[in-house]
Amino acid sequence: MNWTLEVVVVPVSDVDAAKSFYADRLGFDVDHDTDAGSARFxxxxxxxxxxxxxxxxxxxxxxxGSLKGLQLVVNDLPAARAQLVERGVEVSEIQVVGPTGTRPAQDGDDLNNVGFVHFTDPDGNAWAVQQITSRP
Known part of the structure; x- marks a missing residue:
């Protein structure tokens, strides 16, 4: 039996501001916006x-803002970071995680599985973006 993760709830204070951030700045598709009176999804x-x-x-x-550790995966981290910057997202520089800890990326680094950038949404929910170009 497959168990698939389909939805993660992200707690926000201003639904319209968060919707704009995720749709306009991050490029997420809006699947639906349902107002059920006492609730909005x-x-x-x-x-x-x-x-x-x-x-x-x-x-x-x-x-x-209490959700931390959300992670997106891309196959070209420098291009993804450039896109986030172009869209006005405050995003960290590329970091490389290795046996001695985390350090800034350098020209020539192989970012596969070890390259990351980080950003937060308007409420402070924390996201990481990891480069994975091949899996073991």
Whole structure:
């Protein structure tokens, strides 16, 4: 039996601002925006992903900004970072994780599986973007 992760709830304080950030700045597709009166559910999906996020009102008891460790994967981290910068996202420089810890990326580094950038949404929910170009 397959068990697939399909949705992650992301706690936000301002649904419209968060929707704009995820759709306009990150390029997530808006799958639906449903207002159920006492609750509002907005589902967004990163391009190419089988897993979506849901933001909204009345969706979760988690405090806005309390979700840490969300991770996206791309096959070209420098291009992904450039796209985020172009869209106005405050994103870290590329970091390489290795046996001695984390260091800034250098020209010639193989970023496969070890290259990361980080950013937060308007509420402070923390995201990482990892480069994976091949899997073992």
């Amino acid at each position: 907005v589902q967004l999906t990163p391009p190419g992903s089988g897993c979506s996020i849901v933001i909204g009102k009345g969706v979760t008891d988690m405090a806005p």
